[in-house]
Amino acid sequence: MQNVKIFSGSSNRPLAEELCRKLNVPLGDIEISRQASGEISLRYIESIRSAHVYIVQSLSHPVNENLVELMIMIDAAKRASAKTINIIMPYYGYARQERKSAPREPISAKLVADVLTTVGADRLITVDLHADPIQGFFEIPVDHITALDLITDYLKSKNIKNPVVVSPDAGRATTAEKLANYMDCPFAIMIKNRPAHNTSKITHIIGEVEGRTPIIIEDLIDTGGTIIKVVEALKKRGAHDAYICATHGLFSENALEKLSHPYIKEVVITDTIAIDPNRSDKFVVLPMADLLATALKIINNGGSINTLFKTKQQM
Numbered sequence: 619m620q621n622v623k624i625f626s627g628s629s630n631r632p633l634a635e636e637l638c639r640k641l642n643v644p645l646g647d648i649e650i651s652r653q654a655s656g657e658i659s660l661r662y663i664e665s666i667r668s669a670h671v672y673i674v675q676s677l678s679h680p681v682n683e684n685l686v687e688l689m690i691m692i693d694a695a696k697r698a699s700a701k702t703i704n705i706i707m708p709y710y711g712y713a714r715q716e717r718k719s720a721p722r723e724p725i726s727a728k729l730v731a732d733v734l735t736t737v738g739a740d741r742l743i744t745v746d747l748h749a750d751p752i753q754g755f756f757e758i759p760v761d762h763i764t765a766l767d768l769i770t771d772y773l774k775s776k777n778i779k780n781p782v783v784v785s786p787d788a789g790r791a792t793t794a795e796k797l798a799n800y801m802d803c804p805f806a807i808m809i810k811n812r813p814a815h816n817t818s819k820i821t822h823i824i825g826e827v828e829g830r831t832p833i834i835i836e837d838l839i840d841t842g843g844t845i846i847k848v849v850e851a852l853k854k855r856g857a858h859d860a861y862i863c864a865t866h867g868l869f870s871e872n873a874l875e876k877l878s879h880p881y882i883k884e885v886v887i888t889d890t891i892a893i894d895p896n897r898s899d900k901f902v903v904l905p906m907a908d909l910l911a912t913a914l915k916i917i918n919n920g921g922s923i924n925t926l927f928k929t930k931q932q933m
Contacts, residue, residue, distance in 0.1 A: 619643065619918050621701070623666055627675035627691060629684045630892045633708065633907060634674035640911035646671075650687065658687050662698055671700040672914065677711025677730070678868060678891040685711065685730065689737050696738035704741040705734060706914075708890030708906060709838075709866045713748035716755075731755035743913060745890050745906065746837050746865040749789075761923050763913055765865045765888050766793065768904050770800045772886060773833060778861065782806055782830040786848045794835050800928070801833075808848055820851045828856035831883075838866035839887070842873035849881045859883045866890050867901075874898070 625646035626634030638645045647663035673695070675688045688705070695703045715726035727749075734742065735758055743761045747753065753760040773781075783805040785794035791807050798805035806825025832852050839845060839862070849860045859881050867887035869877075877885050878898055886902045887893070893903055913923055 619915065621669050622672065622914075622918060623664075623669045624672045624674065625662070625691065627673060627684060627687050629676045629678055629687075630674065630708065630889070632892060633676075633889055633910075636905065636907035637674065637706075637910050637914075640907050641914065648691070658683075658690055660687070660690055660694060662694060665698075666695060667699040668701045670702045670704065670918070671695045672704045672706055674706045674708075676707060676709040676891055678709050678866075679870065681711040685733075689733065692734070692737045692739055702740045703738055704743065704917075705739050706743045706910060708745045708888075708910070709868075710744045710747055710752065713752055716749040716752050727752050728755045741917070743910070743917070745888075745910075748837050761913060761917060763909060763923065764927055765890075765904070765906065765909070766796060766800075767926075767928050768888065768906070768909060769835075769863050769865075769886060770797055772902070772904055773797075773861065773863070774801060776861075778831050778833065780830045780858075781833050782825065782827055782857075784808065784825075784827070784832045784834045784848070784852065784860075786810070786834055786836055786844060790835060790837070793837070797833070797835050804830075806832075808851065810844070810847075820847050823851060823855060827852050829858070831858045832860040834860055834862050836862070836864040838868055839864045839873065839877070839885070840868045841870050842876040845882075846876055846879055849879060853881050861886060863887075867893055867903075869894070874901075877901075 623646045624638055625648050635645055650660040673691050677684050692703055712726040712730050741759045745763045746765055753762055781803045783794045783798040785791045785807045787810055794805045806827050808820055809822040810820045845862055861884050862882055863886045865888050884902055888904045888906045890906055
């Protein structure tokens with residue numbers, strides 16, 4: 619690809635390196651350091667004048683550090699006369715704060731969009747947003763990639779007997795239905811309420827799960843508390859041990875330990891967020907580099923991202 623330079627922030631360098639290998643381009647040389655005060659210093663070591671710059675940075679833990687680092691990388695690229703500044707953000711942090719659910723709350727997902735645009739980003743490439751309308755928060759092009767095909771292809775290779783796709787809440791119902799159609803199996807929906815952030819209570823299960831193997835589909839797993847409640851509720855209804863699938867594995871607090879639950883067969887995630895290499899064998903990590911590399915080629919050549927996805931074409 620002509621005049622394209624790819625750089626990595628601190629959040630997920632292994633994914634950036636693999637992306638560059640797939641594209642057969644070198645990972646750009648950038649120097650990032652922290653001053654004694656905690657301030658971030660960085661400098662592009664190579665010239666990026668008139669180049670199409672792609673910056674790989676997920677807004678994962680520590681989310682605020684990674685956001686500020688990204689802002690400074692964008693600003694430095696703008697001041698170095700980059701032709702375009704394109705953000706590859708596999709995981710969009712603050713996406714769960716996409717609306718006001720109570721008075722006097724912020725809409726932090728919109729704030730992040732405004733900040734990235736203001737500092738100089740020309741395009742955002744992201745994967746499985748928590749809420750699709752976040753794309754509308756931007757005044758710049760947003761390429762929204764899904765890992766659903768990647769996950770479904772893996773699940774089909776497992777030849778799971780008598781599966782049922784389960785949406786852990788009403789918000790994931792559309793994704794669960796797509797996955798169920800792709801796998802030619804039924805789906806069920808859990809009804810829950812959230813009395814506070816990172817807490818939930820299962821109230822109803824809509825659909826038949828007795829004697830079936832649940833495939834629970836989520837966009838992200840944070841503390842793992844909701845997932846454990848879901849698998850335990852399904853078990854009480856006579857379901858078998860479950861497969862857990864999510865694009866983003868945040869795994870805050872002791873989530874890795876929680877998800878080693880005896881009712882869970884596998885936890886299937888992607889590498890949009892750098893994962894602890896000491897995880898147990900129960901965790902299966904699907905690589906995103908191929909999908910992102912193909913998307914970047916399509917974008918660079920002026921094609922359509924939708925041609926990448928079978929599940930989107932079925933909508």
